[in-house]
Amino acid sequence: MNWFEVKVKYQKIDEQGKEKKISEPYLVDAVSFTEAESRIYEELKPYLGEEFNILNIKRANYSDLFFYDSGDRWFKCKVVFVTLDEEKGVEKKTSNYMLVQATDIDEALSNLTESMKDCTVDYSVQSVQETPIMDVFPYFKDDNGTEDIAGLTPVSDLEPNKEFDSEV
Incomplete structure (x- = not known):
């Protein structure tokens, strides 16, 4: 596992009704900085909408x-x-x-x-x-036991390339 600490900044309304800028760190399990950025957007979007910025990403x-x-x-x-x-x-x-x-x-x-x-x-x-x-947002497998990586298809789900196989 590769853990990345991602610092996120967003605006929050406090108890007095005033807007306040908040910076908070989150931990994400990812294989790269790019995936960590993608995953934090995916994880926080339901709670913060698209109104947040990533300030920093570093390996943990x-x-x-x-x-x-x-x-x-x-x-x-x-x-x-x-x-x-x-x-x-x-x-x-x-x-x-x-x-x-x-x-x-x-x-x-x-x-x-x-x-x-x-x-x-x-x-x-x-x-x-x-x-x-x-x-903390760990990496999970979905209900079918396949890895849950956004936008990627497991190799086992790909159809064989007959053109490639015939050349070998």
Whole structure:
């Protein structure tokens, strides 16, 4: 998976009835910057119409995401895995960042621990911090089990090219 953080700007009417410009980051699973831009328009159009602009798209460095329906916020967790290099006899530490959905930091840590319970490698949680990410749009397969990529047809659904096949 390739995660992209997409910053979107739009106008919102606040509680006092005044228009206010809002900038919010979203996370999108995509194969390229172009697809991330296309997907964010597709995902946000039902909620914001076409009245929003993309300010920035950057790669996000998350090795795993853990979804929990009870959570309404996203927390970035730094997890350090410890492995032993048997040839050199030294410990090797590798840092990974994971995103966990929760309502607060304590729940985020609990959800992370639950998600990592089957991990066979020693690890430690170095930090847990709330992110400004508003929503996450993962890549899903449709009801038929085929990949849901806008405008693309899976190779398995294409008819064979008889002209090409006869040349081989």
